[in-house]
Amino acid sequence: MEILFVLFGASFLLAIIFLVFFLSSIKNGQFDDMHTPSVRILFENKQTSETNIENGKSGKRNL
Template identity: 55%
Template sequence: MIALYLTIFISLILALVFLVLFLSNVKNGQYEDTYTPSVRMIFEDEFSEESDEIEESDN
């Protein structure tokens, strides 16, 4: 039963880690703009591919 002390302690620490992570993410501004990243994500691949295509068609 002594193990219970350990598991309770670990579970609390774990929960605390998630809390701190969340708080630091809020602080870093991750919850300020929740829309733009969803659009930005789509571009990053496209840009490299399409700009190559444009150059090819120019040649």
């Protein structure tokens, strides 16, 4: 049953790691804005939209 000492230590360590992640993500403002990132992810990245400019003017779209 002595293995419980190790298991206990491991589970506790894991929980502490999660706690630290949680606290640091609050500190970094991850939960400050719960809406905008969900919209932002739908925008195409800059690279593709820049190629669209060049092609977009002539009315063609090159994908």
